[in-house]
Amino acid sequence: MSYEIKQYNGSEFAGKSVFADVDFFPALDRINQYAKDSGVTIFVTSSYRDYVIEVKKDNHEIGHAIDMNLIINATGHLCNSECLPNDPDAKVFFDLIRNDGELRTGLDFHQPDPVHIDDGYNQNIIAWTIKHDGGNTGVSSTDEIAGNTNSSEGPDVSDLTRKNKKDFFLVQVF
Numbered sequence: 441m442s443y444e445i446k447q448y449n450g451s452e453f454a455g456k457s458v459f460a461d462v463d464f465f466p467a468l469d470r471i472n473q474y475a476k477d478s479g480v481t482i483f484v485t486s487s488y489r490d491y492v493i494e495v496k497k498d499n500h501e502i503g504h505a506i507d508m509n510l511i512i513n514a515t516g517h518l519c520n521s522e523c524l525p526n527d528p529d530a531k532v533f534f535d536l537i538r539n540d541g542e543l544r545t546g547l548d549f550h551q552p553d554p555v556h557i558d559d560g561y562n563q564n565i566i567a568w569t570i571k572h573d574g575g576n577t578g579v580s581s582t583d584e585i586a587g588n589t590n591s592s593e594g595p596d597v598s599d600l601t602r603k604n605k606k607d608f609f610l611v612q613v614f
């Protein structure tokens with residue numbers, strides 16, 4: 441198993457384009473529905489991140505996480521990391537996320553990360569590693585740095601994603 445990054449389009453999504461593993465698309469569909477049900481628009485600031493050197497078992501790295509602010513539809517207010525824990529419409533949205541059974545809001549992390557939503561894939565490090573490496577241990581991160589990654593074996597990183605790489609790094613300032 442490996443990950444396959446594609447662009448996701450949802451009616452309740454705005455901001456940056458969402459790039460995610462196709463396995464995460466059903467979760468994004470549910471997030472889209474939760475936004476509809478709670479009267480918010482998901483303003484995406486970051487999704488898939490193509491780290492050259494792996495720093496941590498991050499769900500962004502396999503396309504199973506998004507960072508976002510919420511636009512409160514009733515007022516048009518952009519609710520950022522300071523607003524997200526306190527806004528009543530945002531609370532409706534986050535409660536739907538909490539009741540999903542698979543999804544997590546970063547609000548509930550030990551170190552709260554209100555803008556973050558994922559499916560907890562890295563809770564199982566073995567599953568995460570298989571997902572990340574595609575069961576192929578022959579491709580090391582030094583190969584990737586040298587540009588020697590065999591595209592048939594390694595992670596599927598599209599030209600589009602590479603072009604947007606700078607954008608992904610630009611929005612990693614928290």
Ligand SMILES: [Zn+2]
Pocket residue numbers: 500505506507555556557
């Ligand atoms: Zn995040």
